[in-house]
Amino acid sequence: MATPLEGRAYVVTGSGRGIGSEVAKLIGHLGGNVVVNDPGVNLDGSGSDAGPAAEIAKAINDEGIGKAVANMDTVATPEGGENMIKQAMDEWGRLDGVIHVAGILRDRMVFNMTEQEWDDVVAVHLTGFFNVVKPASIIMRQQRNGRIIGFSSGSGMNGNTGQANYGAAKAGITGGVRCAARDLGRYGVTANAICPGANTRMTQSVPDASRDLRARAGIGGAAPRQQSIVNQLRGPEMVAPMTVYLLTDQAWNVNGKCFYVNGGNVSLAHEETPYRTIAKAGMWDVDELRALVPSQLMQGTSNPAPPPADLDLPGRPVAKAE
Amino acid sequence: MGALDGKVAVVTGSGRGIGAGIAKLFAKEGAKVVVNDPGVNVDGSGGDAGPAQTVVNEIKSAGGEAVANTDSVAEAAGGENMIKQAVDAYGRIDILVNVAGILRDRMIFNMTQEEWDAVIAVHLKGHFNTVKPAAVLMRQQRNGRIINFSSTSGIIGNTGQFNYGAAKSAIAGLTRVLAKDLGRYGITSNAIAPGAATRMTQSVPDSARQLRSQAGIASNAAQPVQESQYVGLREPEMVAPMVAFLASDDAWNINGQVFNVAGGTVSLAHYPVAMRTVFKPGLWTMEELDDAVQNVLMKDINNPAPPRDDVEVPGRDVAARPLA
Numbered sequence: 001m002a003t004p005l006e007g008r009a010y011v012v013t014g015s016g017r018g019i020g021s022e023v024a025k026l027i028g029h030l031g032g033n034v035v036v037n038d039p040g041v042n043l044d045g046s047g048s049d050a051g052p053a054a055e056i057a058k059a060i061n062d063e064g065i066g067k068a069v070a071n072m073d074t075v076a077t078p079e080g081g082e083n084m085i086k087q088a089m090d091e092w093g094r095l096d097g098v099i100h101v102a103g104i105l106r107d108r109m110v111f112n113m114t115e116q117e118w119d120d121v122v123a124v125h126l127t128g129f130f131n132v133v134k135p136a137s138i139i140m141r142q143q144r145n146g147r148i149i150g151f152s153s154g155s156g157m158n159g160n161t162g163q164a165n166y167g168a169a170k171a172g173i174t175g176g177v178r179c180a181a182r183d184l185g186r187y188g189v190t191a192n193a194i195c196p197g198a199n200t201r202m203t204q205s206v207p208d209a210s211r212d213l214r215a216r217a218g219i220g221g222a223a224p225r226q227q228s229i230v231n232q233l234r235g236p237e238m239v240a241p242m243t244v245y246l247l248t249d250q251a252w253n254v255n256g257k258c259f260y261v262n263g264g265n266v267s268l269a270h271e272e273t274p275y276r277t278i279a280k281a282g283m284w285d286v287d288e289l290r291a292l293v294p295s296q297l298m299q300g301t302s303n304p305a306p307p308p309a310d311l312d313l314p315g316r317p318v319a320k321a322e
Numbered sequence: 323m324g325a326l327d328g329k330v331a332v333v334t335g336s337g338r339g340i341g342a343g344i345a346k347l348f349a350k351e352g353a354k355v356v357v358n359d360p361g362v363n364v365d366g367s368g369g370d371a372g373p374a375q376t377v378v379n380e381i382k383s384a385g386g387e388a389v390a391n392t393d394s395v396a397e398a399a400g401g402e403n404m405i406k407q408a409v410d411a412y413g414r415i416d417i418l419v420n421v422a423g424i425l426r427d428r429m430i431f432n433m434t435q436e437e438w439d440a441v442i443a444v445h446l447k448g449h450f451n452t453v454k455p456a457a458v459l460m461r462q463q464r465n466g467r468i469i470n471f472s473s474t475s476g477i478i479g480n481t482g483q484f485n486y487g488a489a490k491s492a493i494a495g496l497t498r499v500l501a502k503d504l505g506r507y508g509i510t511s512n513a514i515a516p517g518a519a520t521r522m523t524q525s526v527p528d529s530a531r532q533l534r535s536q537a538g539i540a541s542n543a544a545q546p547v548q549e550s551q552y553v554g555l556r557e558p559e560m561v562a563p564m565v566a567f568l569a570s571d572d573a574w575n576i577n578g579q580v581f582n583v584a585g586g587t588v589s590l591a592h593y594p595v596a597m598r599t600v601f602k603p604g605l606w607t608m609e610e611l612d613d614a615v616q617n618v619l620m621k622d623i624n625n626p627a628p629p630r631d632d633v634e635v636p637g638r639d640v641a642a643r644p645l646a
Contacts, residue, residue, distance in 0.1 A: 167498065176488035277592045307574070
């Protein structure tokens, strides 16, 4: 058995359960040492439980290839982020990678979303990313080597109803990855993002009733989960190999990219570069844009949530409203 | 007859730069405008009622209607207040344009918590703080336009802007969710990634531009600002027409998109969909992934900041790359 990560040290946030735990276990399996971080909170961020992190650390130590220690800090505070990085340094004297998987959900339609729901989700996902990347980047820059992996989401990249907080935070992680890649690439450090698709505690939390509602309203293509055969190929362990591959020496030149990983599918995401362009050597009139934008830029694109046909909407051709 | 006759708009950060251009064009096209700007410095410090009032005065002297507002979008109360001011002054809110922003550039390994928090607060939380109260009203009236400001720094990436790039990419993500949450109520949400020569871009010091160009980091930022031949074609008011079009009734079915607007160039940004895919009906091994990544997914794809030649990078000299 090859152990390409032998002797190296990693911090995996949110690795007590789900995708994070699979990433931590695969790192251990390939010889790496892991700080298994997980405060063991509920899906909404409440409560705490030392069990999940301790259990995964024990599983890694029991396998006996890499070593693991448990950590209960929250990524939502700068002290928590620093502390888990420090724990890796204290244990193993180095830091080869930080993988930020930790996350919570507080879904709500934006017009009902509270400030608290917004703040909590942004704090764990996005500021949590800064809280670990900042201290990690200092060490990685000095040692001229390192890996940063942020977990983004299809919700951020493509948008998902009821997830203004989560979708914004997840897209923000991709943006942070792109900037960290440019800040740190010259020092031999890479930063990449994973947009996972997996059947976990987090996705289980979307209630069947809301899946049904969405399906009826034509919003999300959502059959009730128990009927989906696709989920059988979407275990959280399927996300681990690509994530861990990015930690290996082979991936030294893969930097600033976003990968969708969903079951056995691995995709490179398209960069958000200009797709179609119109140009004028001067300032546009609104009337010119009125003619050119629909016919040139928008041709063949669709509205992800079009207004219902019975809604009286200024601008919509009357024939279409009937 | 203007494209925005009878509409009521709130434009954040419209005391200067791109925002001011939008507020003035909106008024010219017939909209009544709340000109929001606390008149802070580029880093968010200070405060000055002058810029917002100056734009209001210009709009009024050209025969338009506008009121000034100096609330901060970084506070929930500030966001609510400027939406409320539109309703109090003009009875409704049809259009929300979120332009307000600050910069605190720093390499990630030197960035302070305060620099992170301040930029996230104004850009990202600032968008939520105005969108939330506006969405409540727009949903009730079954009509509305939300136009957010993202940036290529976020959707493509930029050195020294971990905070700003994360916030701006998050705004693009937020916009795509808003499109889905609000589309069925006749509301559209879109984002602009602008390019313009403004006070904000002037703040990137020439010495930093030269350093970047010497280090081969960002070739597009190599020229000193004052020598750029593009300045005259990148005036901030050139971003405004596309924003005005998206705010008009004609754009009722354009939703959830990001547009790059710089000077006379308007682009629809590529959706971040899968570009190349490899598939295996089961768990990948490291060896299989190495083959698939090197030879398919990443084939001819650049590293935006490759390690310097003098950095000893494990893996750089791996000869045993299958098929490569």
